[in-house]
Every structure is written in structure tokens, then in C-alpha cells.
Amino acid sequence: MPSDTPEQQKLLIKTSFKTVKTIESIYTGGKVDMSEDQQWMVSTLNENIIITETATGQQLHELEGDTEIITTLAIKPNGDHIVSASRSLTLRVWDRVTGQCVRTMSKAHEAPIIVMAMDPTSTLVATGGADGTVKVWDIDKGYCTHHLRGHAGVISAVKFLQYRKKWYLASGADDCVVRVWDLQTRKSVAVLKSHTSVIRGLDFSSDGKTLISGSRDRVVNVWEWQQQKLKATYPIFETLEVVGFVNQQADFSQYDMTPKSDVFFTGGDKGSIRLWDVSTGKMIKEQPHELNSKHTISDVLYSPHAQQLIAITNDQNILYYSIADQLKRVKQVVGYNDEVVSVMYLGADDTHLAAATNSEQLRIYDIETQDCDLVYGHKDMILCLDRNKQGDVLVTGSKDKTARIWKIDFTQQDTDRRYVCLGVCIGHTESVGAVAIARKSNQFMITGGQDRTIKYWNLRDLNFSVTSSAEPLPHAKALYTHQAHDKDINTISVAPNDRVFATGSQDKLAKVWNVDTGELLGTCKGHKRGVWCVRFSTAEQVLATSSGDKTVKIWSLKDFSCLKTFEGHSNSVLSVDFLTAGLQLVSSGSDGLVKVWTIKTNECVSTLDNHTEKVWTLAVRKDEKFIASGGADSVINFWQDVTLEEQESDLREKEEFILKEQELQTYMKKKDYLNAILLAMSLNQPFRLLGLFREVMETRAEDDQSSISGSPAVDTILAEMPSEHLEKLLTYIRDWNTNAKYANVAQTILHAILSSHPPDQLVGLAQAKEVFDSLLPYTDRHYQRLDDLITQSYIIDYTLHQ
The missing domain is CATH 1.25.10 (Leucine-rich Repeat Variant)
Known part of the structure; x- marks a missing residue:
């Protein structure tokens, strides 16, 4: 190894890191609810409940369940308490501020509670069970006030109504019948039959005279419930999961069609929210289509306060749509990330983080607020990421056998202009598992994958100044293709001078290639298992590799000999990168650990432990003040370098x-x-x-x-x-x-x-x-x-x- 330069000798060796921020899963399917002012969100995470502050994405509480799946929940309109039900047949009341369970009601129904609704005064909660009964509970006093029988199947929807100083409750079930109950007399005052499948949504108009019901029979019925009269039936042409009215104060001034009466929304297996005129049954607006999206909508929350419709999708995302802005998506919250396989800092100041998470959607987080943009384009899982030096161009490789080039501009308010797909690389016959873009320019990129070939793509003809995606997308040209390895290519890295690039493969080899010609310059032999990651030093003529043989190695680019080997991980080392102007390394592995090494001494100076499963990926911020790590535990950790602070504290x-x-x-x-x-x-x-x-x-x-x-x-x-x-x-x-x-x-x-x-x-x-x-x-x-x-x-x- 070359001796340290005077500049390197002045650098502070990093020895201490602490986790300062974590992006974790908050939703794994099931029910989601929000407070009226939209400040708090409550969601189910396996058997537990997560309370999240919507402005910051910060998890305020994790409410531990009773080891049984949460079947439904609701938050009081005033936001003070949360009511939850689980398969243990227990109804629980939680204090939202403290996160403590303040009341438990055992065996609330004879079978699991399926649906729940709060009354507007935050006094009563209605529960509908798989036992075919509807119950009404006084939340604060903890007892059942009504036990309503009449349905012949599982209760699938409930809704309160205050009409002419009296309280009513509508209920629907898989017996295809809607019933309206007078809570004063405890009797059914309306039995509405027309649907041919399970009722999935009920809502009353603002004047209380009209009831709409949505069913999986793909229609919405409009009822004059007091006369038990079916007023209209509207075909929706999708299996419905939710319907509801939008209040009359909503702003429809930007719409082409002005509604003539009340407006209702629908959501279902089509995966889009649609607005309809209740008097004519005509569709007023459908949300803009998401490219290659495959999700369905399991629920929609309506926020009159913000005039937003919030879609809960089957792929565990929570999507906010503005009613005033023609159902434009204005925010998204990622509920569940699955395995985080690659992360990359973005932006001029590394203010954002791109993540590939076993999903076809590219996820880009604002690190400060944890707001997440979902970028659609790929048709299958994104497997790898890379960025240019400036952080305004991102390349992605996918299981759909293509790679895409994205222009990033965080100054744009419109999501479609913030992330513009400049082109697509088509030519691989298998998944693209490794991508790398030029370090000094945006002129080329290299890809590799399961087909064991490397391709050089010419990006000079792409227009990097465009502000919106073209249709159809331009295709980048592959100037050469080489059979590079005998097994899958896991990783590619371009040298800082853009003259050479390196590949690593499951065949246990790392290879170094000439960029211009694709000529093989040398092979690094020595690993006993597949090579997961290769990285060039920015200061020395060396290459770092990490492998399934539990080691990290440093290789000379002059004769391709192994200069150093670092042992310390107890399982495969999946990612590696240089730190401190080439004086240190950071690595992560299947043992769930992130390790920091000093190259000169071969010493592991710090072990970072905040993951519970393998750590697939690392990203070092440009100023090296932070390191991001992502793993199979669906967690992204941000580690801050506190070496200087600790040394000053010790002093x-x-x-x-x-x-x-x-x-x-x-x-x-x-x-x-x-x-x-x-x-x-x-x-x-x-x-x-x-x-x-x-x-x-x-x-x-x-x-x-x-x-x-x-x-x-x-x-x-x-x-x-x-x-x-x-x-x-x-x-x-x-x-x-x-x-x-x-x-x-x-x-x-x-x-x-x-x-x-x-x-x-x-x-x-x-x-x-x-x-x-x-x-x-x-x-x-x-x-x-x-x-x-x-x-x-x-x-x-x-x-x-x-």
C-alpha cells in the first residue's frame, strides 16, 4: 500500500457512529385510520399498532397487541383514544398520548370483529362481527349499550347517522342486505335489498336523507332509506371496497364537469379513486393513472379538513390525493418496505435517499421529513441503483430485464417533473442486477445481471434538459456487449477517472475492464465465495471487494494482487465502500452488522448494530458525516459520525x-x-x-x-x-x-x-x-x-x- 500523504495524515480516523434516524415499516396490511386534523395516523403492524405523526413520519408509539392479528381499529374524532379489536375477540381502548391501554373488554363478540365506526361525538363505537351481530359501546364507560341482531352473515360495513336529533346506525353484511337501526328503539327501521354480493361501503349524504351502498357486485345503490326505496343503481365496473360522500364544501372549480348534486367516491380492485355525481351516476374524475402500477385499493379515508382522499393500497402504501387539484397525488407514505436491497443518496446536498425494496416502484425519501415519493416505471422489482457525482441523475436496474435513466430535480413541485425518465436500456435477456453510471460525466453507463453479460450504454444522445417524460421513451444504445463471467453478475463500479470499471460475480471473481473498448485488463482471484460488491478508492489505485467468504479484500490495480484481507464478519459481506479519503472501509453483512475498518492496521474500529437481519446495502453521504444502511429487516438506518464530538468530550x-x-x-x-x-x-x-x-x-x-x-x-x-x-x-x-x-x-x-x-x-x-x-x-x-x-x-x- 502507498504511504499516507500529508493531507491524509491530517484526516480524522472515524471510530464512533450513532444511529440518529430510522425509517421503519408502519403498516403491513389491515386497517388504517387518521385523526380529524390529520396530525396522527394509526396503522396495524403485524400484531401491533403504530401511532405516527404525519408531519414528520416519526413513530410516537408502538402499542403491543395480544399476539393475535388486529382485525380493525378506529381513532376517536377528537383524537384522544384509539379502539382496536383482534382475533382474540378482545376490544381495547388506548390512550393516544401515553400509548397505554386504558380499558379492555374481553369476548366483545362471539367471533372476530370485522368492522368498526366511531360516532362524531367520540362517545360511541359500533362494531360488526363475523358472528352476524352489531354492537354499540360506550367507549369511556366501557360497556355495551346496544346488541343488534338481524343479519344472516358476517358484518362488513357500519356507519353512524345523527338525523333530526335522533341517532341511527346503518350496517351491511355478506348476506347482501343493508339495515338501518334506530338506536333509541333498538329496532331495524329499514331493510334494503338489491345487492348480490357482500356490502363493502356505506355512507349518508350531508342532509341525512340519502344512503349509498357499495358492493363487490360492482354497483353503487342510492337509497331513500326512510321510505326503503331504491332511488338509483350505478354500475361502477370494478369490485368495490369502499364508497363515501364528499362534503358539499369541496372545491370542484378546476374540474371539466361541474357536479349537479352530491359527489361520492369509490375505490376497489381497479386501483384508482373515482368521483361520481350521485344524481346522474356520471363519473366526474378519475385519478391520473400511475405507470405500470398494479395495486388495488382496500380502503379510502376522507379528510374534510384537508380536502383529501387517502387511498390504502394492497401493497402497503398510503397515497394522498387532493380533491381541489383534480385528484393529483400530493403525498405518499410507504407502510412497508420489504427487503431494502439498495440505497443511494440524491440531490446536490444529499438531502434525499433513493431505495430499492423488492418493489417495482422506486422510493425516494426526503430524509428530513421522511416523506416518500413513489416513482413508477419499471414492470418488476428494482434490484440495483447508482447515481452520478452531482446526484441529479439516477440509474436503476430491474427484474424486468431493463435499466432506466432518471433525471432528478427536487426544486419541482410536480412529481411528474421532479422525476423524469430520460430513457430505457433494453437488451438483457435476464434480470439486470448491477448498474453503474460514469463518475465524471453522464455519457455512459454499464449494466450486468443474470445473463452474465456486461453492456456499455451510450447516454450522449439523451436529452438531460427535458422536464417531462416522453412517450414513447427513447432507447439508449448498447455500443458493446461481452460475456463477462460464468455466473450472475452482482455488482459493477466505475473508477473515478471513468477509464476503467470493475465487476463482481457469483463465480468468485472480480474483473477490471477498459471502459472504451470493453477489454479485460485483469482478474482478481482469491475469494472463496461469490463477490457481492466492488468499489474503487478515490485516493489510491486500489479496488475493494466483499464476498460471501466473510472477508473484504483490497486489490492493487497495477498487478491485481491482493494487498490486504479484512476478517471479522461472521457471515457473507454484502456491501463495502471507502471512507476518510481511502484510509478506511465500511462494510455490511448477513450477520446484521456494519463495520468500520482502518486499512493501515487492519483493525475494526467500530461495529454498528441496529439491524436484526442481513444488511444488503450502504450509502455514504458526500461529506461522510452520515452513512445509510438498509437490510432485510425492512429498516433503513442513518448513522452519524460522532468521532470528533466524542474526542472533544473525552478531552x-x-x-x-x-x-x-x-x-x-x-x-x-x-x-x-x-x-x-x-x-x-x-x-x-x-x-x-x-x-x-x-x-x-x-x-x-x-x-x-x-x-x-x-x-x-x-x-x-x-x-x-x-x-x-x-x-x-x-x-x-x-x-x-x-x-x-x-x-x-x-x-x-x-x-x-x-x-x-x-x-x-x-x-x-x-x-x-x-x-x-x-x-x-x-x-x-x-x-x-x-x-x-x-x-x-x-x-x-x-x-x-x-
Whole structure:
């Protein structure tokens, strides 16, 4: 290895990192609800419930369930409490602020609760069960107020209505019947039959006179429920999962068609939200189509406060659509990331993070707010990412056998302009598992994958100044294709000078190639398992590789020999990169760990542990202040370099220690025993304290026979010592007492403590039993002349054992 340059010698070796931010899953399917002001979101994560602050994406609480799947939940309109139901048939009420369960109602139904609705006053909750019954509960008092029977199947929808100062409840079931209940008389006042499949959505108009019902029979029925009259049936041409009214104050000024009456929305297996005129049944607007999207909608939340419709999709995403802006998608929350296989910083200042997560959607997070943009384009899972030096061009490789080139502009408000697909690379016959773009320009990129070939793509003809995606997309041209390896290509990296590139494969080899000609320049042989990652140093003529053989190796680019091997991971090393101008490495592996290495010493100087499964990917921010890691546990961790802060903190502590040492010597010279004792204890210096007590005993005044320690001032200090200092002092005495040379001092100070503190106070000390159990045998053996001390000790010992 070349010797360190003066510039490198000045660099601070990184030794300390801490996790400062985490992007985790919040939703794995099931029910989602929001507070009326849209500040809090509640979602199901396996058997638990997650409360999230929507503005920041911060998880406020994880409510631990009862190990059974959560079947449904709802948040009070006032946001104070959350009600949840699980397959254990238990109904629970949670305090939203503290995250504590404040009430549990066991066996709420005879079968699991399927649906739930809150009344607008936050007083009542209606539950519909698989037992065919509907119940109404007083949330705060915790008892059932109504038990409504009449359906012949699983309850699938419930909705409250306050009409003419009376309360009603509508319910639907898989018996295809809608019932309306008068909650004052507890009787069914309307039985509405027309649907031929399970009822999935119910809602009342703002005047309370009209009820709409949506079913999986692909139609919406409009009812005058008081007369039990079917007013209209509208074919929707999709299997419906939700219907609901939009209030009359909604802004439809930008729409081509002005609604003539109330407007309702629908969502279902088509995967799009649509708005309809209730009087005509005509569609007013359908949300813009997402390219290559395959999701369906399982639920839609309506926020009158923000005038938004929030779609819950079957691929665990939460999509916000603005009603005033013609159902344009304005925000998205990723509920579940699956395995995070690749991450990459983006933006001029690395303000965003792109993530590939076993999904065809590219996910780009605003790191500060954790807002996530979903970028559609690929038809199958995205497997790999790379970016140019400026962070405004991203390339992606996918299981759909293509690679795409994206222009990124975070100054654009419109998502379609923020992420523009400039072109697509078509030619591989299998999945594209590795991509790399030029470091110094945007003129070329290299791809490789399961077909074992590498392709050089000319990007010079692409228009990097366009502001929207073209239809059809331009195709990049492959200038050469070579059979590069005997097995799948896992990784590609382009050198900082754009002259050579390296590939790594499952065939255990890393190879270095000429960019212009595709000529093989050298092969790095030595790994015993497949090579997962290759990276060029920005400072030296070396290449780093990580492998399934649990090692990281550094290779010379002059003769392709192995210069160093780093061993420390207990499983495959999946990713590696250079740090600190080539002086260090960072690696991640299947053991769930991220490790930082100093190359010169081969030493692992830091091990970062906040993943529970394999860590697939690493991304180093340009200033190296942060490292992002993503893994199979669906978690993205952000690690901050705190080496300088810790060194400064250590330096301050050393300076403070020296000053306190000087103070201690001054106090002892002045015989200021109170401050000397307290300072010695704060410095955690039992030996200095022992010397102080010995000095006090040895300098006892001839006419002083009354003090136990040798100084009335010290006796007073020991008598007035608070419990936390007393407990620490007793542990010191215990240790001193084990040495016959110090036993005399230890027993004298112990005698002073026992003589001035009541047994009840000593027994109340947190570690009293442990300390006195160890002290009493030494007390008997070393210092039996102190009869009072022994007597008091046994009193305490007796008290402790009762």
C-alpha cells in the first residue's frame, strides 16, 4: 500500500457512529385510520399498532397487541383514544398520548370483529362481527349499550347517522342486505335489498336523507332509506371496497364537469379513486393513472379538513390525493418496505435517499421529513441503483430485464417533473442486477445481471434538459456487449477517472475492464465465495471487494494482487465502500452488522448494530458525516459520525478531571474534609478517599476521644451524608474490608456510619443486602472489638433477611 500523504495524515480516523434516524415499516396490511386534523395516523403492524405523526413520519408509539392479528381499529374524532379489536375477540381502548391501554373488554363478540365506526361525538363505537351481530359501546364507560341482531352473515360495513336529533346506525353484511337501526328503539327501521354480493361501503349524504351502498357486485345503490326505496343503481365496473360522500364544501372549480348534486367516491380492485355525481351516476374524475402500477385499493379515508382522499393500497402504501387539484397525488407514505436491497443518496446536498425494496416502484425519501415519493416505471422489482457525482441523475436496474435513466430535480413541485425518465436500456435477456453510471460525466453507463453479460450504454444522445417524460421513451444504445463471467453478475463500479470499471460475480471473481473498448485488463482471484460488491478508492489505485467468504479484500490495480484481507464478519459481506479519503472501509453483512475498518492496521474500529437481519446495502453521504444502511429487516438506518464530538468530550472530561484533582489536593491541604470527601467520591477514587480517612485517623487530636473517625467534622459529614453517596461509600468500604491492611480504616468508617444512621435508612438502600452480606463476615473476623458496630450490623442483617 502507498504511504499516507500529508493531507491524509491530517484526516480524522472515524471510530464512533450513532444511529440518529430510522425509517421503519408502519403498516403491513389491515386497517388504517387518521385523526380529524390529520396530525396522527394509526396503522396495524403485524400484531401491533403504530401511532405516527404525519408531519414528520416519526413513530410516537408502538402499542403491543395480544399476539393475535388486529382485525380493525378506529381513532376517536377528537383524537384522544384509539379502539382496536383482534382475533382474540378482545376490544381495547388506548390512550393516544401515553400509548397505554386504558380499558379492555374481553369476548366483545362471539367471533372476530370485522368492522368498526366511531360516532362524531367520540362517545360511541359500533362494531360488526363475523358472528352476524352489531354492537354499540360506550367507549369511556366501557360497556355495551346496544346488541343488534338481524343479519344472516358476517358484518362488513357500519356507519353512524345523527338525523333530526335522533341517532341511527346503518350496517351491511355478506348476506347482501343493508339495515338501518334506530338506536333509541333498538329496532331495524329499514331493510334494503338489491345487492348480490357482500356490502363493502356505506355512507349518508350531508342532509341525512340519502344512503349509498357499495358492493363487490360492482354497483353503487342510492337509497331513500326512510321510505326503503331504491332511488338509483350505478354500475361502477370494478369490485368495490369502499364508497363515501364528499362534503358539499369541496372545491370542484378546476374540474371539466361541474357536479349537479352530491359527489361520492369509490375505490376497489381497479386501483384508482373515482368521483361520481350521485344524481346522474356520471363519473366526474378519475385519478391520473400511475405507470405500470398494479395495486388495488382496500380502503379510502376522507379528510374534510384537508380536502383529501387517502387511498390504502394492497401493497402497503398510503397515497394522498387532493380533491381541489383534480385528484393529483400530493403525498405518499410507504407502510412497508420489504427487503431494502439498495440505497443511494440524491440531490446536490444529499438531502434525499433513493431505495430499492423488492418493489417495482422506486422510493425516494426526503430524509428530513421522511416523506416518500413513489416513482413508477419499471414492470418488476428494482434490484440495483447508482447515481452520478452531482446526484441529479439516477440509474436503476430491474427484474424486468431493463435499466432506466432518471433525471432528478427536487426544486419541482410536480412529481411528474421532479422525476423524469430520460430513457430505457433494453437488451438483457435476464434480470439486470448491477448498474453503474460514469463518475465524471453522464455519457455512459454499464449494466450486468443474470445473463452474465456486461453492456456499455451510450447516454450522449439523451436529452438531460427535458422536464417531462416522453412517450414513447427513447432507447439508449448498447455500443458493446461481452460475456463477462460464468455466473450472475452482482455488482459493477466505475473508477473515478471513468477509464476503467470493475465487476463482481457469483463465480468468485472480480474483473477490471477498459471502459472504451470493453477489454479485460485483469482478474482478481482469491475469494472463496461469490463477490457481492466492488468499489474503487478515490485516493489510491486500489479496488475493494466483499464476498460471501466473510472477508473484504483490497486489490492493487497495477498487478491485481491482493494487498490486504479484512476478517471479522461472521457471515457473507454484502456491501463495502471507502471512507476518510481511502484510509478506511465500511462494510455490511448477513450477520446484521456494519463495520468500520482502518486499512493501515487492519483493525475494526467500530461495529454498528441496529439491524436484526442481513444488511444488503450502504450509502455514504458526500461529506461522510452520515452513512445509510438498509437490510432485510425492512429498516433503513442513518448513522452519524460522532468521532470528533466524542474526542472533544473525552478531552473535556480529562481537563475537568485534572482540575478536580488539583481541587482535591487543595481541599486536603486545607483540611476541608467535606468538599474533599464529596469530590473524591465524584471522581470515583476510592483509594484517595481511603488515604483521606487514614490521614484523619492518624492525625486525631490527643484530647479528642469522642469522635469515631478521628475528626468531629468527618463524623458530622458521615452522619449527614445523603443516601446516594452513602450507598457508594458502603461499596468502597466493602472493597477496602477485603484487605487486612485497610480493614481498620474500613471498620472505623463503617462504625461511624452505623452509629449515625438508623437501620431503616440503611435497609432502604438499593444494594443494602448485597453490601452487608459481604461486610458482616469481615466485620466479625477483622474488628470484633467494636461491640456496638457488630450488634448494629446483626440488627440490620436480621432486618434484611425478614
